[in-house]
Amino acid sequence: MSVDDQPIKKPFRWHILVFLAPAFLVYTAFMIVPLAGTLQLSLFRRIDQQLVYVGLDNFRMLFGDPRWSVNFWNALWNNVWFFIIHMLVQNPIGVLLAALLSSPTLRFRAFYRTAIFVPTVLSFVIVGFVWKLILSPLWGVAPSLLNSVGLRSLFAPWLGKEEYALTALSLISVWQFVGIPMMLIYAALLSIPDEVIEAAEMDGITGISQFWKIKLPLILPSIGIISILTFVGNFNAFDLIYTAQGALAGPNFSTDILGTFLYRAFFGFQLQLGDPNMGAAIATMMFLIILAGVAVYLFAIQTRLRRYQF
Structure with missing residues (x-):
């Protein structure tokens, strides 16, 4: 196959990322980060004024206590x-x-x-x-x-x-x-x-x-x-x-x-x-x-x- 018959590789459309970036950053800052923080906080418990990792104990208390x-x-x-x-x-x-x-x-x-x-x-x-x-x-x-x-x-x-x-x-x-x-x-x-x-x-x-x-x-x-x-x-x-x-x-x-x-x-x-x-x-x-x-x-x-x- 000659060079002329090879498919032309399309350039990556960087402008798509530019247009998506503001919405992605706002959504991450106000949704993803707080959600991750909430999930992390649910795995800890304050004992003697210190945060201690307790795994799923909080959920066990929620369901059984x-x-x-x-x-x-x-x-x-x-x-x-x-x-x-x-x-x-x-x-x-x-x-x-x-x-x-x-x-x-x-x-x-x-x-x-x-x-x-x-x-x-x-x-x-x-x-x-x-x-x-x-x-x-x-x-x-x-x-x-x-x-x-x-x-x-x-x-x-x-x-x-x-x-x-x-x-x-x-x-x-x-x-x-x-x-x-x-x-x-x-x-x-x-x-x-x-x-x-x-x-x-x-x-x-x-x-x-x-x-x-x-x-x-x-x-x-x-x-x-x-x-x-x-x-x-x-x-x-x-x-x-x-x-x-x-x-x-x-x-x-x-x-x-x-x-x-x-x-x-x-x-x-x-x-x-x-x-x-x-x-x-x-x-x-x-x-x-x-x-x-x-x-x-x-x-x-x-x-x-x-x-x-x-």
């Missing part, structure tokens, strides 16, 4: 319930609202989209404080509103009862964030080619059957992405619980989730002294739980949803 395990398993179960409420209520409502808003015959669609999405940009402090006022049995408007429609007997101090408090806060969070899955699904519905819809209509598939048979399978990848975002967001939740119920996540820790448990363990609260090492162990468990959920989605679910993508 009654001083820590009772609150940990309670917070984990509450977090799971918090996530279930969002999956069973928020995301189906978001899909329903997106389907209604995508109807070409619906008037004032822009107004409805804006009105539903506005709560997502509100501060957690505002949302928590306002809903505590609304649901207060003393000065809230909820009792009078229910009384005006003859349902006063249904009212209860939902945020003050152990069996209702977490579900009530979950539904408040659903009200605040239902606009996000709505907008994502709405965008996915609009991206469906007109040729597909026209072909379905020619075959006599219209209305609700068209949504179930044609549109829903095509937006399954978007629903999968929303589900994993919901999972990550719920297991990182903290602000709403802390604003509405305080660091103790009352009543009687019935609204305690991993975020509030981590806050009390790391920084301490009232008579409880902070323990950064146990707090780091809790944060590490939160990271591993989220990592496991994302891995299951990426390797077990997303690969099956690709068949529906264009």
Whole structure:
């Protein structure tokens, strides 16, 4: 083979590294380094004013020591319930609202989209404080509103009862964030080619059957992405619980989730002294739980949803 027939070696594109470097440095400084520091801190314990390497002992205490395990398993179960409420209520409502808003015959669609999405940009402090006022049995408007429609007997101090408090806060969070899955699904519905819809209509598939048979399978990848975002967001939740119920996540820790448990363990609260090492162990468990959920989605679910993508 002559010299002229040899393939030309392409020069390395150094400008790609130049463009990626700022984002990589910022992400490393604010995400990777703190994460590594947290993982390292979880393997140590302060004994006699000195940090001593204890390996996995902090995790053994977290799982088996009654001083820590009772609150940990309670917070984990509450977090799971918090996530279930969002999956069973928020995301189906978001899909329903997106389907209604995508109807070409619906008037004032822009107004409805804006009105539903506005709560997502509100501060957690505002949302928590306002809903505590609304649901207060003393000065809230909820009792009078229910009384005006003859349902006063249904009212209860939902945020003050152990069996209702977490579900009530979950539904408040659903009200605040239902606009996000709505907008994502709405965008996915609009991206469906007109040729597909026209072909379905020619075959006599219209209305609700068209949504179930044609549109829903095509937006399954978007629903999968929303589900994993919901999972990550719920297991990182903290602000709403802390604003509405305080660091103790009352009543009687019935609204305690991993975020509030981590806050009390790391920084301490009232008579409880902070323990950064146990707090780091809790944060590490939160990271591993989220990592496991994302891995299951990426390797077990997303690969099956690709068949529906264009």
